[in-house]
Amino acid sequence: MTILDNEDLPTLQREVQRLLGRCMLRLQQYERLIKAMVAHHRFSGPIHDLERSRVAQIDDTARKTLGTLVGDLLGSYVIADEIDPPEEKTTNSPENVNWFAMQMALVLSDAEFIRVESELRSMVLLRNNLVHHFIDQHDLWSSDGCRGAQDALVTAYSCIDRNFGQLRKWAEGMAEMRQVFSKLLQSEEFRDVFVNGIAPDGKVNWDASGIVSALRQAFGALVVDGWAPVAEAGKWIAKRYPEQLPAKYGCHSWRQVVHEAPVLELRHLEIGGQRTACYRVKESTANSR
Template sequence: MVGELIGSYVVADEVDATEKDTTRFPENSNWFSMQMQLSLPEAGFARIEDELKALVLLRNDLVHHFIDQHDLRSLDGCRRAQDALVATCSHIDQNLEQLQDWGADMEKMQRALSEALQSEAFRDIVADGISPVCNVDLYAVGVVRVLREAFGALAVDGWAPVAEAGRWITDRYPGHLPAKYGCRSWRQVVHEASTFEIRYFEMDGQRTACYQERVRPA
């Protein structure tokens, strides 16, 4: 157990302990992996490693050699054995407290990560590419996907009306609204998303904004 703890969870700052995940996943699935570690300065890591190894030796000595080391048939021998056990328990308690602190810190990190992964901000980043700390890159966000879907459903002769696409998206994806992407209208969304181009056509006697995806050079 100590061997698994040292070098995997408890690591030295100078050591690159990042392990490549060799698990095979289906090519058409999205996935990510993560690893939590306690990184210590080299001197601190060496001290912790020595202390934990000494704790293992203490356990082995206590289990396998304690009776051989103490004369339990005499009163003085029992007293010395008792003193040794008290000192051993104190040493174990010190190490146990440290391990419990590490465990508590890990639980806090897991709870914080769980809350972050379930937050609306995280969903915005992963699903829609919206970062709370920088400007929205509309080419990368989820609204491009739904605009493409709307285009596929509404396009005539290679162009789809922007306003009609906006209504189509609102009916099917109410979470995707222009305001979510810092825009006032669907026309602004399409304009800001550099993957599309806008042209105006006369439709039913009105000047109508339409869009299609830009042809990007190979």
């Protein structure tokens, strides 16, 4: 019997290797999916630079361990009772900048949340045991040890696969919500409210409007002795942001836009012997940028 066991040992060891490899591959699928969920379930940033904010969050998430990812997911996407608004970054957003924040969440009962939390944290322990401690826990140089390792790996795979299936269902729901958000972000209504600062009733939030943002940029490019010509700013904007026109904001001219915007100051100056409408960004708002 001993001789037979010794002859079977290489075969048993190869089967342990196969089962361990199967577990590791499934774990990698699990980790990739949870990274995607953490990276995409919420983000925030300036409207004009949302893509850069999104890419930065994906890059940051890619470097996190499974334990950190589970911690990020719990209480942020997987939550109990009520959804807390994503205040972390909106409270620190710059003034006079159109800022967008989005968060999706899976709301569970208290009892269900406790169960899910336990399963997620158990996955971290399972992963760490397989990666760091498996050969310490099983004697792979004996037939009995290999058979015990096989049984443990079959059980581990079943657990990983079950949790992966649950995670995939959550991810599918998240993907559906992302499609809804994507359509919203591309809609004209969204651009009017969040990019251009124009409410459905036509009222303009001048401090965070698209046209004032363009005027700020034009001012930085054209300023001389603290002032920039309004007409030249209009030409500068027309080349770069042709959709940003005074008429879109209910104004007849660029001078009217500058006059209406509280963050801008209008003054007529003598330039080349001609009376010229000029503007500047008010100091209090310029310092807050």
